[in-house]
Amino acid sequence: xxxxxxxxxxxxxxxxxxxxxxxxxxxxxxxxxxxxxxxxxxxxxxxxxxxxxxxxxxxxxxxxxxxxxxxxxxxxxxxxxxxxxxxxxxxxxxxxxxxxxxxxxxxxxxxxxxxxxxxxxxxxxxxxxxxxxxxxxxxxxxxxxxxxxxxxx
Amino acid sequence: xxxxxxxxxxxxxxxxxxxxxxxxxxxxxxxxxxxxxxxxxxxxxxxxxxxxxxxxxxxxxxxxxxxxxxxxxxxxxxxxxxxxxxxxxxxxxxxxxxxxxxxxxxxxxxxxxxxxxxxxxxxxxxxxxxxxxxxxxxxxxxxxxxxxxxxxxxxxxxxxxxxxxxxxxxxxxxxxxxxxxxxxxxxxxxxx
Numbered sequence: 001x002x003x004x005x006x007x008x009x010x011x012x013x014x015x016x017x018x019x020x021x022x023x024x025x026x027x028x029x030x031x032x033x034x035x036x037x038x039x040x041x042x043x044x045x046x047x048x049x050x051x052x053x054x055x056x057x058x059x060x061x062x063x064x065x066x067x068x069x070x071x072x073x074x075x076x077x078x079x080x081x082x083x084x085x086x087x088x089x090x091x092x093x094x095x096x097x098x099x100x101x102x103x104x105x106x107x108x109x110x111x112x113x114x115x116x117x118x119x120x121x122x123x124x125x126x127x128x129x130x131x132x133x134x135x136x137x138x139x140x141x142x143x144x145x146x147x148x149x150x151x152x153x
Numbered sequence: 154x155x156x157x158x159x160x161x162x163x164x165x166x167x168x169x170x171x172x173x174x175x176x177x178x179x180x181x182x183x184x185x186x187x188x189x190x191x192x193x194x195x196x197x198x199x200x201x202x203x204x205x206x207x208x209x210x211x212x213x214x215x216x217x218x219x220x221x222x223x224x225x226x227x228x229x230x231x232x233x234x235x236x237x238x239x240x241x242x243x244x245x246x247x248x249x250x251x252x253x254x255x256x257x258x259x260x261x262x263x264x265x266x267x268x269x270x271x272x273x274x275x276x277x278x279x280x281x282x283x284x285x286x287x288x289x290x291x292x293x294x295x296x297x298x299x300x301x302x303x304x305x306x307x308x309x310x311x312x313x314x315x316x317x318x319x320x321x322x323x324x325x326x327x328x329x330x331x332x333x334x335x336x337x338x339x340x341x342x343x344x345x
Contacts, residue, residue: 015229032205042202042206055213080313086306090302090306125302132312141217
């Protein structure tokens with residue numbers, strides 16, 4: 001562990017590979033969130049994969065590089081916006097549809113069409129869960145590693 | 154089914170190793186092995202959604218745990234556990250085993266749903282009508298976000314509350330306040 005070296009994070013090789021790899025991990029996470037209603041995956045698993053992509057950047061590049069990709073305060077804000085979006089969708093079901101959490105966007109005819117947007121509000125809820133899980137888990141990891149650093153000093 | 158029994162045996166062995174080993178990092182790795190074997194067991198039982206979630210959460214937990222345990226010297230807990238305590242726990246285990254053996258005889262085979270025996274239960278309706286009534290192909294998503302969406306809303310709320318609590322406890326501001334010299338400075342930083 002090179003904790004006392006002036007440069008943050010791990011070696012150059014690890015950081016370069018991370019820079020190439022993290023975007024693909026992020027892409028896979030977004031795919032899992034968006035296609036969770038047709039294939040295995042979904043908001044929770046995809047959200048954790050997205051969080052893993054940012055955590056990889058954090059581990060390899062240290063706090064300065066992580067702050068360029070995703071600042072901690074942004075992650076906390078987006079994470080808290082996730083459940084609020086879920087709640088807004090649920091309340092919209094009460095106003096525009098018939099009941100709390102009613103699927104008011106569902107097509108009347110042939111709902112099981114199989115397209116990307118065939119789920120109605122299910123899609124929005126998946127997106128909200130993805131935001132909540134990914135950003136809040138990354139924020140929790142950032143808080144943990146921040147407390148680690150202050151302990152070492 | 155034939156692959157499942159060795160997996161379960163390996164999981165028990167991994168759990169015992171995690172408890173008995175002295176090195177903290179090895180214990181964390183053993184716990185991770187139990188989690189990955191559990192993901193494989195889910196896959197063999199035909200639950201890819203659960204397997205993916207288990208795998209991904211296991212990776213994240215392993216990263217966090219290894220980061221937390223690395224470089225931390227843990228004092229191994231040694232010493233006598235006492236004969237009476239050991240005998241009491243052993244007797245309790247045997248009693249629970251004997252009682253549960255009677256219950257196990259009435260169960261369906263491992264991995265089969267108890268509700269398979271009944272004719273008209275909600276789970277059958279969910280599986281039959283998920284595509285028609287919700288428009289999504291994955292029945293797990295249909296149950297999580299349509300039939301049981303209240304449950305998921307509560308789950309996300311619990312998660313975010315836990316994370317907010319963790320951030321509030323672990324934030325660096327409190328750590329900075331601690332380092333200020335003098336007793337009064339510490340009290341003031343607590344008020345903030």
